[in-house]
Amino acid sequence: MDQGGAPPVFSARAEIDGDHLQVVVAGEVDTATADTMLQAALREPAERITLDLSAVTFFDSAAIHALVRLAQQFSGTLTVLPSRQVRRVLEISGLGEQSWLRPT
Template sequence: MDQRGETPVFSASAEIDGDHLRVVVAGEVDMATADTMFQAALREPAAHVTLDLRAVTFFDSAAIHALVRLAGRYPQSLTVLPSRQVSRVLEIAGLGEQRWLCRSSAGSRVEPPA
């Protein structure tokens, strides 16, 4: 959200390591940027995708839709590392117990899905 007249910041970068694609997203994921996040996760063929959302500050319904589409593309091989804001939005949306969602514990430590 642009609350102070500042331009919202968004970035999505992807890097492949063997058959593992890691996508790091920062800033606001909304109607204007959700597809960019989605496309970054599809940029390289991969057997496993980690979507690192720990630097995401805003996550709306378009972002949720993109995330659910990615979970459909990678049903057994998606891992999502959420920020506190993303975790809260996914809890409200009823997606807080998804297998692909890592639960954060104390500090920035993240527990992988069971």
């Protein structure tokens, strides 16, 4: 149902500092945007990645899949900073205790 509001804004911005890549994601990460988040994290070669999801308002199964792919590729070097919503989705999906997930 169209409620006349503006569509949710999504952004994924990557910044590299030496061997550390920080990807800042905002808005809704879903089927339409999860691959964009993943590609932003894979665009630059990096040894360590911080995925800042603190401004994410919605996170679906496609987003979880992209996040798991990143965790596999950057095993031991990925840090995820979740929003409250992202943490809740990860807890429900059984990923709430992963070593890469930081407290909110």
